[in-house]
Amino acid sequence: VLMSLHEMFPAVHAAEMAVQRNPRSWDAWQTLGRAQLGLGEIALAIRSFQVSLHIFPMNPEVWKEDLSWARKLHEQQKATKTEAVQALAKEKELAQESIPDYDFESDEIVAVCAAIAEKEKALSAAKTVVIVSASGAVETVTEKENCPTTPDETLFIRAR
Structure with a gap:
């Protein structure tokens, strides 16, 4: 049934x-x-x-x-x-056969890798931090590696 x-x-x-x-x-x-x-x-x-x-x-x-x-x-x-x-x-x-053989030492690829490395080096020299206070105010702080500054603790939101 x-x-x-x-x-x-x-x-x-x-x-x-x-x-x-x-x-x-x-x-x-x-x-x-x-x-x-x-x-x-x-x-x-x-x-x-x-x-x-x-x-x-x-x-x-x-x-x-x-x-x-x-x-x-x-x-x-x-x-x-x-x-x-x-x-x-x-x-x-088919998936293994369809993968083309790339020349990873070509001048174009080396130039692209060098450009990416230069860009990352410039970004790592100056660190940018975005801080949102408890009241909702947004502050962008650029921090140099030589002089690290910590924002006032009252700006942070306490979280678990």
Whole structure:
């Protein structure tokens, strides 16, 4: 009933309770397997169907419908995983092949690196600090490396 209402988690829970109450009930194991299939737990469903068949081996419904369907789903799942792994491997190959070989010692790159280094050197010589007081006033302080100044403590907002 719960499975027909698409309530899969409660259906699995109810089927597990039925199996706990009567572990020798083939139909409880069959119901558990069907509920597990509804959740997409194919390997667990196959195991539940196998237990059901171990208890009542002459049940054609479990053989022909449940177990065969679960095996087909399991094979499809394996094929899908294999395809996904192959596609991922192809993507990795393509990604590695598409990386061009750069000449990292060209004059242009050396010039750009030198310009960036000069700019960073100028910025590190004069440090700029923005201070926001508790009242909301904003003050920008440029600090030289030679003379570090600390602003008055009343300007800071206390935080944990």
